[in-house]
Amino acid sequence: MSAIVRTVLRRRGCYRRPISAGLLSRRGYATKDRKTFDKILIANRGEIACRVMKTCKEMGIKSVAIYSDADAQALHVRMADEAVRVGPATATESYLNMPAILEAVETTGAQAVHPGYGFFSENSVFFDELEHRGVTFIGPATHALSVMGDKLESKRTAMEAQVNTVPGFDGIVKDADEAIKLANEIGYPVMLKASAGGGGKGMRISWNDEETRQGFHLATEEAKSAVKDDRLLIEKFVDKSRHIEIQVLGDKHGNAIHLNERECSIQRRNQKVVEEAPSTFIDPGTRSAMGAQAVALAKAVDYSSAGTVEFLVDSSKNFYFLEMNTRLQVEHPITELTTGVDIVEQMIYSAAGHPLSLTQDDIGVNGWAIEARVYAEDPVRFLPSIGYLSTYIEPTERPGLENVRVDTGIVEGSTISMYYDPMISKLCTYGETRDEALATMAKALDNYCIRGVNHNIPILRDIITQPSFIKGDITTNFINDVYPDGFQGRTLNSEETDELIAAAAFMHVRREELARQFLNQDRQSEDIDITPESWDLVVTLNKERYPVTTSWEMDGGFTVEMDNGRRMELSTDWSVGEPMMLANINGKDVTVQYESRRGRRLYLRHYGDKHSVVVQSTRSAELAGHVLDKSAESQLNILRAPMPGVVKSILCVAGESVAEGANIVTLEAMKMQNPLFAPMSGIVKEVFVREGDSIGEDEVILEFYPQEQESKAQQKQ
Template identity: 50%
Template sequence: MIKKCVIANRGEIAARIIRTCHKQGITAVAVYSEADRGAPFVSLADESYFIGPSRVQESYLNADKIMSVAEKSHADAIHPGYGFLSENGAFADKCEAAGIRFIGPSGNVIETMGDKIAAREAMEQAGVPVVPGTDGAVQSAEEAIQAASDIGYPVMLKASAGGGGIGMQAVDSADALTKAFESNSKRARTFFGNGAMFMEKKLANARHIEIQLLADNYGNAVHLFERECSIQRRNQKVIEEAPSPVLSEQTRQKMGDAAVKAAKTLGYASAGTIEFMVDEQENFYFLEMNTRIQVEHPVTEEITGLDIVKLQILIAEGEQLPFTQDSITRNGHAIEARIYAEDPDTFLPSPGYISEFKPPEGSKIRNELTVTKDFDVTPFYDPLIGKLIAKGSDRQEAIKLLQEALRDYRVDGIKTNIPLLMEILGHEQFAKGNTTTAFVENYYLTNEKSNQR
């Protein structure tokens, strides 16, 4: 049994993990940087340790400092949350070598699925459909142009390593590809230390739908249905919901079965997510696998009644999954809106001092918060300040509840993306479930609207 856990993260996900640790009788240890000295998650923990300057390379990405805290606090586990070291296979291996449970999959699996080219190959071997694209990395713009002529424009240029939309760009011509290749490869090298690029066919009117997985160390694996994550800006998710408003039960079952097969083929053990692109005919194709807890996991928890963090911990403790696929049911509809400290017109971060902060409350409303009143949002981290989740008996009720809650959401001192969220939720195409990955571009960033802003 895990007795003490270091949460190697910050913000709302750190607070979220701390809550479940307390429910499980586990002592929670927080780590914090200079910028996070007064952050809410720090005071929630049973113990907290300062790990350095605000820059992530000197604090949250410094594996040696995290391991030092685990040693000092006599912790027997580390939960990485999402981002930072969560998909760093070397860090998982370092934990194992030190006799500390890493609450996540093995380092080998993390490394395989973190390399998008290797992940494609693994999925093909597992029989999971992949988007047509290059078999390996493309080394130059010239090579990319040749490959694109075989694939057919438009294509998605992608960094092999990393995520969050970094190093990713849609291109529709050779000229655009020439310009995009060098800039995206350079950006990927800067962020991930790996500038390798590959390409996939860009699917028209596609949706981004993912399957939540759980798997233990005994070969058991289940899925917790799907999440629709198509509402994005700059390839970053903004609104997520469960279940998808469009999937047929037949496709839902096929996608779930494919994801479970992939997990078993990999020998996966923990929570994880298989992301798919789904076309207009409901053909689905592997996009990537996230070997960690997802930002949007609350919507799945709301419709299944399961605590995914708790299940991660149980699996790390060596327990078998406490249920089978047939016993997992879904109830109602949940939608999550990510609240960002950003200009809703430009999507640029809006750091600053929060002079007033009053999130909405209600029995069908759930808040996961990074900030509080009198908190400084710094430019050092992702501008997510909170997640707002509404659970309804059906999608229509969930939308209405989320709209009402957003109207009551008060944040003074900085700009937020709440106007964007309200506009999306109130759009007739969103109400109809026409939520493709081009939604924001098509209905929010129209030429007419751009000229007005």
């Protein structure tokens, strides 16, 4: 690996050592002279492959990457000591191509395989194939994989181990009719979920018979696509619950411990969005009881690696076993932050046959950690976004953000592909207290610069400042409760609005000054000050006009006087065109991101959200008031693809009447089944795609006759 690549990896947070808050510090738990493996193949991609490689490098173990055609230039490929192609872009032909991966193991001479999460991480057949070849699977043995990887069997095992379980049907649901029958017997609401699923795939909540029928078909398709196993089970959905999980570690000598809990209640479509450790809700007694049951379950299946026992907890702190993930969890970094234990390292030592070097007494709760999953997606519609990352700057590169960890598999110039999960990174912050960790998270999100794709930082930033979240008053229904009509963007308060106005005015003045200097450079000496002392401007934000007067102070500061008497004092060394402006405004450190400019219109990101701001001279603003805006032509009668994907089903034909809100198309994207609904009532004029077609974002799928034209269309037919 070249020195240049190493430098880039350190800058991007993928190669450097963790922060000083205790992350991966080992704290004396590991002994370097314990023999493990010379070479490990990581049967995964993206951020988790990079994460495993970091520990391998620290342990002096060579790593092997696998990659698809779409990932040939990916970061995990560049980080590895060796890399092997395993197939085309689609996951089923590459990262789920078992023969190709096994061949890569043999070709490279890897002694062990770390599966990361997803793909083959919970596949007992893969374990057996490796064992047959004398290769170690870095994870639990086949018995634990088979039993705990199957939600039905794991629930039976949990009951035998005297672990609290959720009421439900103890069997596989045959079809939608049986699902409806069982749902009525159990009592709504119910949860339909894939027996072999995970990560929110193949999981649907239903509140009535119609939702159960639709949910059965969607969950079946998702499970079949994600894990090639469409068996479903059904159980009571514990409403107003918290999702709290216990991290466990086991070895091949019968030892098992837990590493406390993680609060994972902030979810969207059963996928976690923000997690923290510890939980604000769990007291020491409940933590001990949950931990004891998690360890009992691990010992019941001779668990010998890192795993997670997930519980639903009601308002009275009664907890019920949900499932056990027999793999490394996405959110494991926050446990590492609060315990100082390198979980990947412990997995490697256990796989090599070493007993745990930890006891339960070694594990405490040290500080607070929060993780925000940063995705390439539309934060309003929650739809995946793909594209080229033209700019990518992690918050770890900004001053005052030392207690930040970024686990990622990308760098500037990477492409977010339609073929895989659109995660950009896992952003984690640490503090001695929760307030400290939250403050650092807010600052980290403000200083995270991502260009080229849409991303969910706006809603992440808004979630962590919601009063109920700050109080710890949350449930798994948090997002639906707080955003019943969907996330519509952050509404700036008066102070935040003033900050944005001041920043926009400063950017405008700085740009105008630079332009004047350029125009006059041949006619005036450089030491002649051509900058006017003040500018009278009008800043337009959200259709509201704010007249301001700006001026430079003797000390180099910049002042914005508003017509209502408010005064904003700003100091910054921002240069025109820089993607972020770190400023001190009225004594407060504020980051405003500069995205682009079109004429007088600035596109700025403030507290996560993107804003369109127009800055004009007073005269220009007066003239602009006489210009009429063109209204956009309505395209309500067109259904477009909200994301790239594959058309799985079309539930209507040309000439058919449909009602507004009816499910008429199902689009598979990022391993999820996404129902698309009719935007209006009317009659289908034409269908432009077929089932199985791969389509791009905004591609036209269907065209409708509006309701008032329906009778005319029927007459023509």
